[in-house]
Amino acid sequence: MKPNFYTCPLIIASLLLLGMAHPKNATQDTNTITIAWDTKPRSLDPRYATDANSQYLEDLTTCSLFTFDANGELVGELAESYTWQNPLELHIALKPNIVFSDGSPVASNTVKSLYDYLSKEKSLSPRHGAFTNIKDIVAPSPNHLIFKLKEADAAFQSNLIVGIVPLKFSTSDQVLSVKDQPPTCGLFSLVSITPTEMILTKNPSYSLGVPAKSTRIIIKIIKDETTAYAKLKSGEIDLVQGLISRDKINAISSLPHITVSKKFGLNTGYLAFNMRDPLLRNKNLRQAIGYAINREAIIKYIMQDFATLAEQMFPPEHKYYSPSVSSFPHNLEKAQKLLAELKKQTKIPIPSSQVISLTYSTTTNITRIAIARAISAQLKKIDLDVKIDVSDWSRFKQNVEKGNVQMWSLSWIGFKDPDILNFAFSSKSFPPNGGNRGYFSTPILDDLLNRGKSTIEFATRKKIYDAAQEIIADEVPYIYLWHEDLYVAHKKNLQGYTIYRDGRYRSLAKVFLK
Amino acid sequence: MIKTISLRLLFALPLMLSVLLLVGSLIHLVPGNPVDIILGDMASEADKIKLATTLGLDRPFTEQISSYLGGVFKGDLGISLLSKESVVELLVERIAPTVQLAFLAVALALCVAMPLGILSATHAHKPADYLSVFFALLGISMPTFWTGPVFVLIFSLYLGWLPVSEKQSWQSYILPTATLAIPLAAILTRVTRNAFLEVLKSDFLRTARAKGLSPPKIILKHAARNALLPIITVVGLQFGALLTGAVITEKIFDWPGMGSLFLDALNNRDYPLIQGCVLFFALSYTLVNTMIDIIYTVADPRVQLK
Numbered sequence: 001m002k003p004n005f006y007t008c009p010l011i012i013a014s015l016l017l018l019g020m021a022h023p024k025n026a027t028q029d030t031n032t033i034t035i036a037w038d039t040k041p042r043s044l045d046p047r048y049a050t051d052a053n054s055q056y057l058e059d060l061t062t063c064s065l066f067t068f069d070a071n072g073e074l075v076g077e078l079a080e081s082y083t084w085q086n087p088l089e090l091h092i093a094l095k096p097n098i099v100f101s102d103g104s105p106v107a108s109n110t111v112k113s114l115y116d117y118l119s120k121e122k123s124l125s126p127r128h129g130a131f132t133n134i135k136d137i138v139a140p141s142p143n144h145l146i147f148k149l150k151e152a153d154a155a156f157q158s159n160l161i162v163g164i165v166p167l168k169f170s171t172s173d174q175v176l177s178v179k180d181q182p183p184t185c186g187l188f189s190l191v192s193i194t195p196t197e198m199i200l201t202k203n204p205s206y207s208l209g210v211p212a213k214s215t216r217i218i219i220k221i222i223k224d225e226t227t228a229y230a231k232l233k234s235g236e237i238d239l240v241q242g243l244i245s246r247d248k249i250n251a252i253s254s255l256p257h258i259t260v261s262k263k264f265g266l267n268t269g270y271l272a273f274n275m276r277d278p279l280l281r282n283k284n285l286r287q288a289i290g291y292a293i294n295r296e297a298i299i300k301y302i303m304q305d306f307a308t309l310a311e312q313m314f315p316p317e318h319k320y321y322s323p324s325v326s327s328f329p330h331n332l333e334k335a336q337k338l339l340a341e342l343k344k345q346t347k348i349p350i351p352s353s354q355v356i357s358l359t360y361s362t363t364t365n366i367t368r369i370a371i372a373r374a375i376s377a378q379l380k381k382i383d384l385d386v387k388i389d390v391s392d393w394s395r396f397k398q399n400v401e402k403g404n405v406q407m408w409s410l411s412w413i414g415f416k417d418p419d420i421l422n423f424a425f426s427s428k429s430f431p432p433n434g435g436n437r438g439y440f441s442t443p444i445l446d447d448l449l450n451r452g453k454s455t456i457e458f459a460t461r462k463k464i465y466d467a468a469q470e471i472i473a474d475e476v477p478y479i480y481l482w483h484e485d486l487y488v489a490h491k492k493n494l495q496g497y498t499i500y501r502d503g504r505y506r507s508l509a510k511v512f513l514k
Numbered sequence: 515m516i517k518t519i520s521l522r523l524l525f526a527l528p529l530m531l532s533v534l535l536l537v538g539s540l541i542h543l544v545p546g547n548p549v550d551i552i553l554g555d556m557a558s559e560a561d562k563i564k565l566a567t568t569l570g571l572d573r574p575f576t577e578q579i580s581s582y583l584g585g586v587f588k589g590d591l592g593i594s595l596l597s598k599e600s601v602v603e604l605l606v607e608r609i610a611p612t613v614q615l616a617f618l619a620v621a622l623a624l625c626v627a628m629p630l631g632i633l634s635a636t637h638a639h640k641p642a643d644y645l646s647v648f649f650a651l652l653g654i655s656m657p658t659f660w661t662g663p664v665f666v667l668i669f670s671l672y673l674g675w676l677p678v679s680e681k682q683s684w685q686s687y688i689l690p691t692a693t694l695a696i697p698l699a700a701i702l703t704r705v706t707r708n709a710f711l712e713v714l715k716s717d718f719l720r721t722a723r724a725k726g727l728s729p730p731k732i733i734l735k736h737a738a739r740n741a742l743l744p745i746i747t748v749v750g751l752q753f754g755a756l757l758t759g760a761v762i763t764e765k766i767f768d769w770p771g772m773g774s775l776f777l778d779a780l781n782n783r784d785y786p787l788i789q790g791c792v793l794f795f796a797l798s799y800t801l802v803n804t805m806i807d808i809i810y811t812v813a814d815p816r817v818q819l820k
Contacts, residue, residue: 039778042552042596050552124568126552129561175598195607195770196680222679223774224765230666230678394546423556432559 030513031215033494035239035505036222036231040198044190045176046163047118047125052414052503059504060200060217062163063185063208065092065111065145071317072266072416072501074158077208078106078185080143084456087152088135092160094143100166101203102183108139114162114170115147124173130159152454154461155417187212187509196221212509213496232258232489238513239490239497241505246304252489262487263499264308264315267413269481271375275440277406279356284342286476289407290328291335292382293375295481302370307482312469313412313421315483315501319458320418322466325473327480335382357385361405363396371409401431403439411484414502418465422449425472440477515811519804526800531583533796534789538579541780541788547571548595548783569595571785582789591793592786594779601790604775609794611681612771615763616756618687619694620749626699628745631706632733635714638707646703653700662693662766679768690767694760698752705748709741716740742813750806757798 041054049058059067067077076082082092098106117123119131133153138146149156169182176182178193185208188200200217220237222228229248231237233255244252253260271293273280280286299307314321343350350356358379362372369390376386391399399405412420412435423434426449427441445468452464472478486499493514498507549566557565566572570581585592591601634646669689670678677686713719714737722732761773772791779787810817 042782043598045598048598050554126557126561126565128564129553129557132560177599195774196768220680220768222768224768226663227666227679227766227768230663230671234671234674234678236678392545394544394550397550398545432562434558435555 029216032218033214033216033239033508033511033513034218034220034237035241035508036220036228036237036243038221038223038225038228038243040193040195040221043175044178044193046165047114047127047170048175049163050126056504057190057198057219058163059186059506060188060508061184061186061190062165063098063106064163065094065160066157067161067506068416068500068502068504070498070500070507073319074416078111078164079160082157085146087154087454087456088149090147090149090157092145092147094145095208096143098185098207099205100183100185101189101205102166103205104166104183105142106164106185107142108145109142110167110170111145111164112137112139113167114164115160117170118162127162152456154453154456155419158417187506188217210509213512214508217508235491238494239488239511241488241499242486242503244489246306246487249306249487249489250304257492258489259492260487260489261499262306262485263501264483265413265486265503266315266318266415266501267411267484268310268313268315269307269409269411269484270310270478271407271409271481272438272478273407273476274403274405275438275477276403279350279358280406282342282345283476284338284345285356286479287328288335288338288342288382289379289384290476290479291331291338292379292384293328293479293481294330294378295327296330297378298371298374299482302367302374303482303484306485306487308485310480310482312473312480313415313424314418314469320462320465322469324466325469327473332381339382339384355383355385357387359387359389359406361389361391361396361399361408363393364390368409375409400437403437409481416502418461419453421465421468421472422453425449425468425477438477440475442471442475445471445475515808519808522804522807523800526797529800530793530796533792534583534586535579537792538582538785538789539575541783541785542575544783546783548785551782552596578785582786586793591790594787595784596782601786604787605772605790605794608770608772608775611769612757612760612773615687615690615694615760615769615771616753618691619698619756619760620753622691622695623698623702623752624749626695627702627706630699631703632710634703634707635710636729636733638711643707646707650700650703650707653696653703656696658693658697658760659762659766661696662689662763665689665693666766679766681769686767690760690763690769693763693766694756698756701752702745702748705744706741709744710737713737713741739813743810743817746806746809746813750802750809754799754802757802758795 037053039053041049041057042051043049043054044057046058046062049055063078065077065079066074069075078094078098080093080095082090085091094108094111100106115131115134115137118125118127119134133149133151133156134147135150136148138148140146147156164185165176166183169176169180178190184203187203187206189203190198191201192199198219200219202212202215204211206212220231222231222243225244225248228240228243229252232240232252249260252258273286275281295309299305299309308315311327312322312325343354360372360376362368372388376388379386400408412424423429425436425440425445426434427436427446428434429436430439431437448464448468448471452461452468455461455464486501486503488497488499490497495512495514496507496510500506548569549562549571553561553565570578582592593599594601594604630646630649634643637643666678666689669676676689677683680686719732719736722736758772760771761777763769764771764773772794776791779791
């Protein structure tokens, strides 16, 4: 019999029907947790891990001297205790009898070797910059390590979070890969990686605490949030953190087998001003903008209640939060009054129409554009004509750093130490040397920030940063907007997951499926 | 023929070189660079300069491109600036899934479009034709970013028949293949219809009918061969486009293909990887076009390779 034109479609249809044999309700392996990330980590080598997902993976597959707890507080992991002998010498006592998964010891010389590599002048590591302040590292005994610094830096120990790799790897410039099968002192070992999936298995010889409850973690790389949503809904993945947009999270929270929880993260959204701009260098105008913006409305309608009002750089539970510092409440009358005062000043270049025009620069991110539109509409109520200039991230960043913009909104993410204020507001931090992109400069603040950087004792340091925050609040280089929530959606039978404020996945070690 | 093909491939070398130079220089003009991406916002200028030197990005562009081309001629496409993996290995890992998906999509599209297009031509201006035109229009009007999620919604979430995404079992090929095949089948249906309509009016087919040949024989043996050339052209062009990566479909279905690799490389300003991808795209277009020329000669002996 000769085939006719209809043979092909029939074959395809048959194949499709056969394809429907996909088991929908296959029994789930309760020892395996499947989660989703949006990108593959760029590097598996802790010495080269600079992107967020590489560092999340590093946190799961290695151990480090210090780590951060769920609230972002620095805690010892391999370090049992530490003391500042003087502002230039940090002594660290290591936990005894810690071993890699192959049984080799994790001793002070192992740690020294890693930080020697990171701090040496010829280091190829992109993390080298955090360790240029190291003058010398001494390992007087297997459990004792001394870091000698060139300059006092109270935030130094928060840099000692790089994953420890065995001696034979840490001295070489060769970048570690899965093929090297490096032994680990972390909670999990990375056993395989493909463009769409990573598989981690429990390290049974983990000796720094309680070993992981689940034997295997599968991390799927899912770039499309709709796909992540579908996979969570279909039960193909157990947990998604952040990846799914807020509107879909709200939709998925109504599903009977899914739980959604949230916690505000270590991030601060702000509206920044170019302090070199002839109009915006006037404090009255910046304050008027602050009073005119209705942040609560934006949080409710654009952020869909996945954010908390920010009063300052630090969220309320941060140990450097200053209760006496607050941001602007929404007050149109006050804003109008400030503008009226401003218009009386002769030195300000206000057009004859008396309508002040400003440009708000933003990126192509949909949420960022929506926020820009909302702020523009709110400022229109006080007769400020705000145009929105949208550009891709690289061009936007270039324009901001060159001072070619008037105002813009961004977020500081993942900071733990108050030294972030030095990076964002010190006059030494003008681009390209730092993040003071608004070119804000106050000698008193510079002095405070320098003192804060070199003061070790907490109470004194806190007072310094409280004073610094008050100056910042008074000068208004920023209008603090909100702290965005981190949110997670997971199956109801998944127990033990805690959101870490810096977005890490360390609590996967405590997670199990019922 | 071998000589002609070899010459064509040889002539493709300057083309590939030009594409490499063009893309290489354009990507350097775009704001943003890998150093900023690797080090992030908090890095000092000194660190940025040091990393740029380590990566060789401080050298003049001409020096960078000439050393890259030197490596290309030795078969070395360099190392990814971000992952530090060999570009050749990264490409090899991604080419197979892309080629598999492209072949399947074209095959499925042909299986649907050829019978539908012929049916439409043989029943021109009748209900079957209108129905075929309707389906073709529908197929063209449905973009992949819509059909992909809708398929997932129906076949994975609602019916639970197929996996949502990823290249795992053979079932996981069905949805991405269908998503890519639909618009392709729609175009091919229209092309097939028009090509056959033209041929069916020919004198030699009237003679064939007068000789009493059966309609399937007239269509398959006499009409098809003469109508194939435009269809082959479109298939070739579409196949080439699929080889360069179906970015959206790959993203929806987590398909580890060239499209997503290229997009990531672009976003990360990973110059060696971008250039490696571009080289592959230029090479695949050249090969596909040469293949089409060869298939022309098989389909129609009047066509000769010169």
